[in-house]
Amino acid sequence: MKIGNFGRLDPALRKQGIVGLGNGSKMDEKVWNEFNGNWEKLAYYSEQLIAEFQHKNVEDQIDSEFSEFNIGLEKETLVKQRVNQSFFRSTILASYNLKCCVTGLSVSDFLVASHIIPWKTDVKNRLNPHNGLCLNSIHDRAFDKGFITVTPDYKIKVSKYFDGFENDNSVFDLFLKYDNKSIILPDRFLPSKDFLDWHYNNIFKK
Numbered sequence: 001m002k003i004g005n006f007g008r009l010d011p012a013l014r015k016q017g018i019v020g021l022g023n024g025s026k027m028d029e030k031v032w033n034e035f036n037g038n039w040e041k042l043a044y045y046s047e048q049l050i051a052e053f054q055h056k057n058v059e060d061q062i063d064s065e066f067s068e069f070n071i072g073l074e075k076e077t078l079v080k081q082r083v084n085q086s087f088f089r090s091t092i093l094a095s096y097n098l099k100c101c102v103t104g105l106s107v108s109d110f111l112v113a114s115h116i117i118p119w120k121t122d123v124k125n126r127l128n129p130h131n132g133l134c135l136n137s138i139h140d141r142a143f144d145k146g147f148i149t150v151t152p153d154y155k156i157k158v159s160k161y162f163d164g165f166e167n168d169n170s171v172f173d174l175f176l177k178y179d180n181k182s183i184i185l186p187d188r189f190l191p192s193k194d195f196l197d198w199h200y201n202n203i204f205k206k
Contacts, residue, residue: 093134095186095187095189096184099134110136113132113133114133114134114140117198130192148178157204162175
């Protein structure tokens with residue numbers, strides 16, 4: 001019910017003709033305005049709530065070790081960073097049903113929540129799930145280095161760097177055979193077309 005109330009405030013849903021429930025409260029609007037678009041705040045706060053519900057510390061939500069030297073502000077900063085990274089990974093992998101959007105590989109240990117616009121480049125969208133793709137570790141590396149990209153119409157494009165490798169079976173199997181194929185789309189958080197366009201123009205090796 002509460003999700004339906006938030007649905008009426010979501011412009012992305014309205015574009016799809018989904019209006020949500022019409023009897024929301026002022027508190028719904030307050031919560032929406034506080035967290036909408038603020039992925040970093042939402043990520044950390046949601047993980048805090050989950051930890052409290054499970055009677056744990058938020059540090060227990062992440063796979064990290066903190067030495068006795070990580071104290072005070074340094075520790076808090078490190079914890080937030082790790083929690084936020086964990087939130088981004090789990091959100092992206094869940095959205096793609098634990099499948100690489102290029103190959104369909106579903107072995108989670110080999111899957112990466114890859115940023116379309118790199119982490120260091122766009123602070124505001126570091127945790128925005130519309131800035132993520134679920135890729136296997138090889139294609140994540142290739143995407144980061146610009147050897148492949150995903151166009152705004154969700155087609156895989158392979159760099160001309162591989163033009164001299166047509167007879168290399170490994171290169172064909174890993175890259176060339178996917179050229180112009182559609183990615184596997186997520187159930188939610190479609191990759192932003194603006195972010196994909198940025199990657200094509202700034203990272204991709206044409």
